[in-house]
Amino acid sequence: MKKIFKLTDEKKHEDRVLEAVKHDIRKYVKREKKKKLDDAKMTYWDFDCKVGATPDTAEVIAYDELIKALDAVKATGTTECYVEILAKVVAKPLKEIDEEEVSAE
Template identity: 50%
Template structure:
């Protein structure tokens, strides 16, 4: 998903538009998580970018998206850009802990 979400829409309350955009993002994530995993892949990982526009978007952590949306809405920005791209994730083994005597 690469999309610019407007927050100021004529005839709609800004808070309702904000809730609708969060719902659309969550719905996209749930839909992507239902896609079968390719062979040798453990989970879906995400490449995320977020900003007030596509040009100013910076890399963001997937778990912080909702907080970033709330922060940009609090500043009064008319829109925001989000880029969520699913990628393959492979779990790595934890290093073995040294044996304690």
């Protein structure tokens, strides 16, 4: 998803508009996570995110920091916010088996 959200609306309070943007983002991520993976045991969905006032000034951030970044953009007083979220398949890290646990059994 690459989208420019308006952070102001004449009929709504600014905080409610921001909450609607956050809701749209969460809904998109939830929809993407529901998509079937080829090997669900070995892979999972991860997201590359960018947030900023414009596409040129957008900064790369982790998905966990996306909502805080939206609040920071809103705090600057801009009327629009650019959000880019790209889903990607990532291999799960392998768990290391301790040799001591194996030999103890």
